[in-house]
Amino acid sequence: MPAVSNKGQNMPESPIRKLVPFAEKAYKANKTVYHLNIGQPDIKSPQIAMDAVTNHSLEILAYTRSEGSEGYRKKIAAYYQSKNIPATHEDIIVTTGGSEALLFAMGSICDVDDEVIIPEPFYANYNGFATASGVTIVPVISKIENNFALPPISEFEKLITPKTKAILICNPGNPTGYLYSKEEIQKLAEMVKKHDLFLVADEVYREFTYDGSKHYSILEEEGMDDYAIIIDSVSKRYSMCGARIGCLVSKNKKVITTALKFAQARLSPPTFAQIASEAALQTPQSYFDDVITEYTERRNTLIAKLEEIPGVKVGHPKGAFYCIVELPIKNSDAFAQWLLEDFDVNGETIMVAPAAGFYSSKNVGLNQIRIAYVLKEESLITAVNILKIALQEYNE
Template sequence: MPVISSKGKAMPESPIRKLAPFAEKALKEGKHIFHLNIGQPDIKTPVEALNAVRDHKLDVLAYSHSAGFESFRKKLAGYYAKHDITISSDDILVTTGGSEALIFTMGSITDPGDEIIVPEPFYANYYSFSTQSTVKVVPVISQIDNGFALPPIKDFEKLITSKTKAILICNPGNPTGYLYSKEEIKQLADLAIKYDLFLISDEVYREFVYDDSEHYSILQESILDEHAIVVDSVSKRYSMCGARIGCMVSKNKSVMETAMKFAQARLSPPTFAQIASEAALEAPESYYTETVAKYKIRRDTLVEGLRQIPGIKVAIPNGAFYCIAELPIKDADHFTKWLLDEFHVNNETVMLAPAAGFYSSPNEGLNQVRIAYVLNRRDLKKAINILKLALAKYTDQESFSTVKEKVTL
């Protein structure tokens, strides 16, 4: 019988999607699920994007250039200019989602067995993409007690070897919501120059920053012109997850020429999705400001609610729309399944993402969950109350099981 590849066996399950069978069972049982497990915004897609597809004049749905529409890339360069980032359309490669941008990046700068240092917890698919690229993720652990701030630079330096090719960050962070400061970005820039490394920044949540904070891109560091690679996407910014349009941005010509060969191999990014994404750039500034204002209210509602639940530890996220919460339990994986399988309040329950899947270090994040605050305020409050009641019942059961085990022994 033919066998599955070692690479295939090594591919991790998604901590975000692996609970789908439990959710499907709960739905068949008539339960309503509040989905806090996945970053699917409920904000409406800009009407400009939808109308552009609806009103298209195409007679043939043809390939585009492998780098994406030139008109789209020029408008993207204009978008970045508004954020004090000076690049040209030639520095941009349109990809099928930010995911493909990361895969192209890894393929362009690493060989099998090379290493990329990543602060953890990190976006779970980084591990999947590195497995596909036969690259080793080397984690440097950040801590919930300081809000998942950048680990000390000396912790990075201890991990750098002859195999190290890059440092990868997500700014603002998924799953933590942490926003790196300008000073932290400069520290990483100096480190990249010192050891001649690439610095990759996943900046798909750049618009979502709160409390008068500002996003600072690695592309704003002139010393990084040959070292910086940015991954971006329209998925979250314009609530267009299904469009699957992203981009890879770098001033390093060799990197972009190499990435183009990967782009040519997959022919082109999807045409209709590019039409919608280009049009989305015409959305008024109020679209961003109103969207960010909604998420700030949701963040405040979530954090305030979680802090009222005994035993929960949560850091205030300054960006994106996620947070990591540490629960007063031993096994978040079991708890999240139990929520769907056995618990409900008036036939309603909550779906969370176990945070251990956002770590590559063993035994990290076992009692943590990632929460995506992508629901309206009313539903968030209901979900928090369900979580509070669930934890009370679950921890009682956990305590009883521990006592029973001790008695048995």
């Protein structure tokens, strides 16, 4: 029998999706499952985007340009310029989600066995993208005790080798919700220029910042044209996860020229989704104001309820819509499976994302989970009450 590849065998399972079979069994047992495990917003997508697809005038569903349609890229550039990010349409390649943008970035700046330093915990699929690209992730650990702030630059510099090609951050962070300050971005910018590295910033949650905080992009920092690569997506910004439209942004022409070759190899991004995404750029600021108010209230309710549970420690997010929660258990994978298979409160249970999958270091985060606060407040309160009862029963 032919063998599958070592690369395929080494591809990590998604900590977010690997529990789906157990959730399906819970459904079949007529349990109600509160999904705290996945960042699928329950906010409605902008109607203007939905209408653009419904009312299209296409007669042929044709390829677009490999880098995305020029009209859409010009509108994306205008959006960035409104955020003080000096991008033009020639600095942008439209991708099939932020995921493809990350794959293009790794393929464009790294060879096999090159290294990328990433503060952990980080978005779990970075592990998968790195494995698929033959890239080695070198983690630098941020800790719940200081709310997952940027580790000292000296800790990064200890890890830099001749194989190091980039620093990768997610800002605001998935799974921590941490928002890097302007000063932290400036420290990273100084370091990558000093060591001649790329700084790749996954900025898909840019719009979601709280408590008066503001997002500071790596391309707002002067002197970063040669070093900065932004990863972006419409998935979270417009609650359009199924559109699968993202982009890679860089002022470095060699990066864009190289990434375009990867884009040409997959032909083009999806046409209808680009139509919807282009229309979504007309979404009024009031949409985001309402969403931010909603997420702020959800976050505050969630954190307050979690902190009432004995033995629980919670990170305080300043952006995105996730938080890391440390539980008084030994193994959150086993706990998450038990919640779905063997536990319920009056026919209700919860689904969480074990946090070990958001680390590349071994045996780290084993007692942590990620919670996405993408449910209504009443559902979050019910879910946390279920978690409290579950912890009591599990530990007995």
